[in-house]
Amino acid sequence: MGRGGDATGVTISEVAAAAGVSRQTVSNVLKAPERVAPETAARVRRAIDELGYRPNRAAQNLRQRTSRCIGLKMVSPSGVSDLFDRFLHALTEAAGAAGYHVLLFGAAGDELTTSEDLIRTGTVDALVLVDVEVGDPRLPWFTRRGIPFVCFGRPRGQARGRFWWADVDGAHGVARAVDHLVARGHRRVAYLGWPPGNGFGDDRRAGWEEAVRRHGLDAADLVAGSAEDVAAAAAAARTLLAGSEPPTAFACGSDTFAVGARLAGGIGPDGWPNLDVVGFDDSPAVMLMSPPMSSVRQPLDEVARRVVGLLIDRLSGAETPREGVMLRPDLVIREWRGPEPVH
Amino acid sequence: MGRGGDATGVTISEVAAAAGVSRQTVSNVLKAPERVAPETAARVRRAIDELGYRPNRAAQNLRQRTSRCIGLKMVSPSGVSDLFDRFLHALTEAAGAAGYHVLLFGAAGDELTTSEDLIRTGTVDALVLVDVEVGDPRLPWFTRRGIPFVCFGRPRGQARGRFWWADVDGAHGVARAVDHLVARGHRRVAYLGWPPGNGFGDDRRAGWEEAVRRHGLDAADLVAGSAEDVAAAAAAARTLLAGSEPPTAFACGSDTFAVGARLAGGIGPDGWPNLDVVGFDDSPAVMLMSPPMSSVRQPLDEVARRVVGLLIDRLSGAETPREGVMLRPDLVIREWRGPEPVH
DNA sequence: GTCGCCGGTTTGATCGTTCAAATTGTCACC
């Protein structure tokens, strides 16, 4: 380090002067070491260390016409799932590993124009979109304006092949949940999630349908939709439980639904919940339930890595084909007691 | 807008040419309109709109030697409280309102050198520190190197007057919780939180002590410390409840402790929890509890605004006195039933 | 002996903006 004290100031020219070479040679030492004679490089490197030189980011950005930043719109923390939070964490790490930073921007003002501004001013190189909705207007809007972006969440309601995205196979996750419940001896496994029409809600419910059919279960009357809050979910679950042949287990579209389902099932005389319930998202709130609850966990680290990877491909200019990546979630099993596995 | 299509490219010179003036005049229209004749300004503004000009951020940063970014280290999402998440949200908004962006960086590598790098390269102008610990080494380290920063959380174990910070008065919050419980008729109000030695843990417990003394309650044996996880908290609460004169209510150091306490109290024959419990942080996980739980809420929006305010003062160069700001939390009351208020 | 080549290094230009100083035009005042 050497200097310490002031937080600004050492330029490449000062390093060059100290090492008795030109600016370009210093630059080469850092960017293309093979072009520099070993002992020159050593001399330059010493000067860099002694002066504590760090290349100025703004100058690099200006010259290279990049910011090495990706923009992400902050979404309001909502509900029990801290999915955005965890994705943000994963994205920060993945971006950092690739030499990028994540730049957050707020919800104030219009997202479309704010985003365009960030791109046009060169503040960020690209955007990451989360919470992609059915027929999301941002996708065509950004595409039309040549704004590079990658989605977490497959585009629905528009041609997928036109965009870059990474997503988690919710249907697969719920199907694994049903498999697990069936293996524990359940024959009447209900599904509780969003009403039809919600993008990933439909996806997850389709997973339940597939699994139920595959296992030859009769469950036509065991599906319910409701708003995603605990009270509404509990009410919907109670309706299913009041039927003539009530379910003994629930696979749910989210942890919030799952908490509601368990609440509706109540506690048995043995002190344990009456229902086997599997949630989706593996949010911290379910970990602290007692007894703990199994849940489908999205591979957010992998999603973030893929998103960053796609983004870098996209920015590299190479006319890479637009592509989507589908990842499989895990089922995190947290047992307590209940029906024994059947085999 | 006009062009659309390409996301890059219109420079101030092109605007100047289009409007028939010099670059500097265009710059003045945007930065110092009073120096420009009205009809010239109008002509320039029209050219700006037609070409869709947006000033290049890297060029501005380079010339002005600022980035208008503040750096924040991402901390791992942990536990039930999404406090960092919410603070981040508030900070993004507050920074945005002041013309700054929040740049996240990951935990990979050493925080100290990573942070210094961000400053030295001019990637960020200043840092925001959260989770400030007792005798936090970052404070003197950054100060010695002239790295501007503002803390969320008062510095403990070092002279406070030497730093800029904003914090929430945890003692006040817990005292309000105790007041509330006493008003509901409780005379034996316990405290459950971190063991002594934890910075804000001690602060919050001190609030309980003050309130208990002020109300003339006898509660010397009603304080317990444990690790911050539900199971450990429940165990600690059970120990208190097993005493000869068990508490009838708990004020807690965090929502996690509060969930543990309520769990330990169990459900009464009437189907309601046996204990009155007040948490701290008002995390979403407590909102979804049934019945809901009261909790002390930190004024994060205000904290974020103050942090940004201090930061701007700090960066403005004016030798403003270093100062700390202490804010008061609110008690969010979520009633269900239980002892009637006594008045 | 001249030429071309090559690794290693330097020079000049450039990215797009803003600062500071210079320039022009207009008018009032002596």
Added chain:
DNA sequence: GGTGACAATTTGAACGATCAAACCGGCGAC
């Protein structure tokens, strides 16, 4: 008519890095 004051605008020079092209000394080939 000359001078100073002033408003409006322009010019030149940074800011710190990198790209592209030029340069230079030494060596082998013809």
